[in-house]
Amino acid sequence: KKPPWARKDVTFKVKEMSLSAWLYLPENLSVPVPCIIMGHGLGATKDAGLEPYAIRFQEAGFAVLAFDYRYLGESEGEPRQLIWIPYQQEDYKAAINYARSLKEIDPTRIALWGTSLSGGHVIVTAARDNKIACVSAQCPLLDGNAGGMKLLKRVGIWYILRMAFGHALRDLVRSWLGLSPHKIPLVGKPGSIAVMADSDAWDTFSKLVPDDFINEACARILIRMDKYKPVKYATRVRCPVLLQVCDNDISLPMSVVEKVEKRLGKLAEVIH
Template sequence: MRENIEFRTEDGVTLRGWFYPAQGVAGPAPTIVMAHGFSAVREMHLDDFAEYFSRHGLACLVYDHRNLGASDGSPHGHVDPVAQIRGYRDAISHAETLPGVDPARIGIWGSSYSGGHVLVVAAIDRRVKAVVSQVPLVGGLEAARRLIRGDYWAGLRANFDADRRARLQGAAPAMIPVVDEGNGPSALPTPDSWAFFDNHRRTHPDTTWVNAVTLHSVELFAEYEPWPHIPRIGPTPLMMVVARDDHLTPADMTLAAYETALEPKSLLVLPCGHFDAYTGAMFARSAPAQADWFSRHL
């Protein structure tokens, strides 16, 4: 049975989530720290992964990033990759203090945007003993160039600059939808992004997810480059899960990035798109492989 938890970051922001004790384990257990991707909240299928891992002897700490979901932080909807990376490290520190956790056997799991975060955290924080990075963002600028038409870039950068000047003068940050059903501006401008988030909103009327992020979040997305950290992860064991038909975090970029990782490493390629990796047959294929990876290396 999961427990509600909260903990404070080093700079004093309260993050909230769930703790899943490891089932069938006597004594301190290996533990996975988990968070979601760009703007997403823990109810978007992280509970499915955590429940599966828990049933297979792995405790899980699942939480919402700052400024998102049930966690505190201002402005709400501001997605800062550096702050989220620090949040992972604070979550590891909190996990080390929990009853039932073996602080010497902590792994990290991330997907999409946080799939990039765990690559960075695993490279710089040696408390991490194993990592799974699912459909990760490995290069923000190249991914953004593929998502945004070339003739839109000049106007978008002008908007970034105007927002920065306005914030410096004390104005509230400009906001942009995460997804849009039509052709309007959005942070994740793909039909499958709309389908994923809209389906969650319709099936979870009490959701804490909000269809808005700061425009600055998009600028930070385009500046974010986890790729150079990948060769520094080893000898920490790395598993990367790639969706073959992914065009949000393009599969060819992820596969090329995987080749730069040192051993021990493992690659799982799923025959699906980005969001299919969370559910159905792809979850049934991927979750056991991920649990086995953590179990073997923790």
């Protein structure tokens, strides 16, 4: 499918690296419009299913900026396929600043859209930037530790130890020594060595990603995930938040969603 007429290839900088993005602008633009910033989940890229969302938003009169994180997709950065949460949060901030600098965009009406891991990023980013207009978080990662406990019950302690010490720690130590990264598949079938190894992730990714998608990730992300707790930032968010929850999500405990909803109060809307 050809890209829509108003999709532009753009770049913006973060720490001397160029990040690749697609900018969608509504047709017959006459005044600055609200903009939705879209970053994908975990190690996915903007060409993995974001465009249908972006086109619908564009048709509704919004601008959209969908970007690739550093080290991934068409963005710059080495080592390739590194997923590091603080860096991805910085990339969101850089995308927001870039959008606010464009004459076509109303800088007071910036919305954030995230899914999975980036569903947590948008909560954290909105907590740090009280000028964000609203947030949409789809099946968000809200508490890595709680998700890790669900994973432990599903796969067992020996699999967890194997992934942590045989792969994640190995990659981290190699990075300390200045050696090439140790990479594992981003998505795999149940029981395989992968960042996400379950049938749901495998089936979903197989449908979303393009043929040339690089199914790899630096393994060190595995020892960072359980420490990521966007739930702690919920009380600092000052804008409306739409939480879109998949009832059969095997990684998101509903108790965490309820905790975030309670902390957000009237700002929260939860859709199942």
